[in-house]
Every structure is written in C-alpha cells, then in structure tokens.
Amino acid sequence: MEQSQLCPRFEKALEILSKRWTAKIVYQLQSGPQRFVWIENSLPNLSGKVLSERLKELEAEGIIQRDVYPETPVRIEYQLTDKGKAFAPLFKEISSWAEQWVELPPTPEE
Amino acid sequence: MEQSQLCPRFEKALEILSKRWTAKIVYQLQSGPQRFVWIENSLPNLSGKVLSERLKELEAEGIIQRDVYPETPVRIEYQLTDKGKAFAPLFKEISSWAEQWVELPPTPEE
C-alpha cells in the first residue's frame, strides 16, 4: 500500500499556512508596515508571546522584514517582503471561496 | 485607534485553513473518496484521534461527506462535497506560490 507523497515545496507552504495565526498575521500585514502593538491589537486573542514567536518565524522564512527606527522610544516596523506580498492572490482565492461557500449564522436579535 | 475588521466569511475560511491538519486532510481527499485508515496513513504524524475530530468538524462544516457501506467489516468512506471540491483553485494558488518562493534545503549527501 503506497502513500500519497506531497511535493515538499507545497507541503512547506501548507505548513506555513496551517500554523495558528500565521495566515492572519500575513494577511494583516498586506495593508502595509505595522508595529508590534498594532498587529497585536488587530488580531483579537493573539497574545504578544505568540506574536513574537510568529514574527521571528516569518522573518526566518523571508516572508516579513523587521525594520528598526532608533527613535525614542524605539519604533519597530514589520512589513511583507516580496515573498510575503506574493500571498495576495492566495488570499483572493480564500476570499472568493468564502464568499461563495461560507454561510453566516443568523445574527441573534436582542 | 480603530481595529482592522475582517470580513466574517473570510475569517471563517481562514480559521478552517489555519487549523492544524485540516488543509492537509482536505487536500488529500481531492484525489477521491478514502477510508479512515488510508487518510491516516497518507498523512505522517497525524493521529487517529485528531483525524477523527477533524473529520467530524469538516463534516459539520459541509466540506466532506461520510458514507457508510454496511459490508463486513463495515466500510466507511469520506469524500469532498462541492464545497470541499471548491478548494481546488486555492490549492492551485498555494502550489504556485510554493513553486515560485519555497527554497528547498540542499539534500544532505551521505
């Protein structure tokens, strides 16, 4: 009985996307460079601890770039690299799948 | 300071995709109806316990369908619904992103 074998590049991409918060962070950065606290506030329930981990991972993957502005207090901005920006068509696909197939639960009346 | 607000459908889609194993299971099912053990074997490190949870979730989302064939021993097959098949273009996008941007680590020489 043989195993289906995934293309390793594809598998890597899936792993990036399937990791909790990663896709949301990348999506959030599509709107431009942002600081730590801004990203944190824009994603409810994402803790600073995990955000910090994810930003490091994404930087290591070359998907985002970390820029330090030695002002006072220091300003640090995260932005997508070309590799990160290249996710755009993918988000578009997710979006059109969602529009066609996701049913929203009825808004509860108060 | 206002928060960026995700479209709830889009967010739902992201949540489905970002949940560990979900995307891989759906991708695996793109090749046709499959039984529990087959899916389990095709995805290394996925435990039967989590597979069982995910299949229930995906069925509840209407992304897969569970068919029971009362043979002996019973045969149960999982297959994508139209909603699940509609992920195909998304996988294609992931794939083309991966081909363009994912660098493979050099194969270690023995």
Next chain:
DNA sequence: AATCTTAGTTACATAAAGTAAGTGATAAAG
C-alpha cells in the same frame, strides 16, 4: 471460544498557546 478486521474511543503524557507580570532603554513629569 479465540482471532481478525475496520473505525473509531479512552486514558495518559507532552507540546503549544494563553495570561499576566516583569525587563531594559529612554524620556518626560513632579
């Protein structure tokens, strides 16, 4: 009766994520 199959479930152990308090550098306020 003991054994085999499939499709799971259960109990327990480990890993990942959430929470809240703390750090270090700098500056402005009292």
Next chain:
DNA sequence: CTTTATCACTTACTTTATGTAACTAAGATT
C-alpha cells in the same frame, strides 16, 4: 533625582491541543 510612561518584547505559570498506545464494538473466520 525619583516616579511614571512608552515600546517591544520575556518569563513564569496555567490551560488547551495534540500525540501515543491501549482498548472497544460488531460481525466474520478458524
């Protein structure tokens, strides 16, 4: 100058999610 404030994180601790391995149920085979 000592306290307070800001930002970008860490650290210690708790809760949740996942992995592992053994077990169950129902019918067929030996």
